[in-house]
Amino acid sequence: MSWIGPYQFRKLLENAHSRKPPRPGEVGAVYVVTRRRWRSRPSRRSGVLYVGGTTGHSRRFRTRIGDLIADTFGFFCRGTRRHSGGRSLYRWCREHRVNPMDLYIGWRDRAPCKRGAEVEEYERLRPLLNKNRPPRCSKHS
Numbered sequence: 001m002s003w004i005g006p007y008q009f010r011k012l013l014e015n016a017h018s019r020k021p022p023r024p025g026e027v028g029a030v031y032v033v034t035r036r037r038w039r040s041r042p043s044r045r046s047g048v049l050y051v052g053g054t055t056g057h058s059r060r061f062r063t064r065i066g067d068l069i070a071d072t073f074g075f076f077c078r079g080t081r082r083h084s085g086g087r088s089l090y091r092w093c094r095e096h097r098v099n100p101m102d103l104y105i106g107w108r109d110r111a112p113c114k115r116g117a118e119v120e121e122y123e124r125l126r127p128l129l130n131k132n133r134p135p136r137c138s139k140h141s
Contacts, residue, residue, distance in 0.1 A: 003041055005106025006034060009069065012105065028061035029053060029111035030118040032125065033068070033089060034104045042106060048125040049092065049103070050085045053118035053134065065105070072100045088129040113137050 007021040015021060024031070035047030042048050054064050064083070070076070071086025072093070093100045111117035115137035122134055 003106050003108055006032075006037055006042070006046075006104035007106065008037075008101070009072075009103050009105060010101040013069075013101070024062045024065050024107050025109045026059040026062055027054075028107050028109040029114040030121050031061075031065055031068075031105060031107035032121065033072075033085075034106070035098070035102075037104055038106070042121075042125065044125060046104075048128060050089055050129050051118065051122045051125055051134075052083075052085050052130075053114060061107075061109075065107070069105075072103070084131055085129065088131065092129055113139070 004022065004024075012021055030051060030053045032042045032048055032052075033050040034042055035049060036045075038046035050068075052064065052068065054061050067082035068086040068089070071083040072089040074090050076082065076087060076090075089100065089103070092098070093103075108117060115134070118134045119136055122128065122130065
């Protein structure tokens with residue numbers, strides 16, 4: 001399966017009203033946030049910080065990434081948290097004095113099993129800021 005990106009958050013947000021870089025689809029498999037640019041496929045050398053996806057067969061992939069970005073930039077309050085990974089990235093950026101605009105994001109929009117793809121990338125790229133290991137697919141575990 002091929003990866004789309006990576007795109008620096010800075011470029012993604014600067015060009016939010018254009019089609020370059022492309023926006024994630026409504027349905028997708030897995031996304032990663034990294035410290036450095038990578039080619040063709042993220043690796044540990046790219047400084048992977050977080051791996052995520054969506055649960056079930058929802059059409060919230062783009063929305064989930066939007067929630068991640070909002071929380072990464074600190075747009076959350078006690079009762080309005082949307083993305084635990086975004087909050088982890090927010091804290092990590094503050095602790096390491098990294099501007100979140102300098103992080104990269106990329107995604108796979110297709111995979112035979114979306115949940116399996118997320119678990120596969122999580123296992124391949126850890127250790128990560130993820131608080132929890134993604135659950136295995138009940139059909140393919």
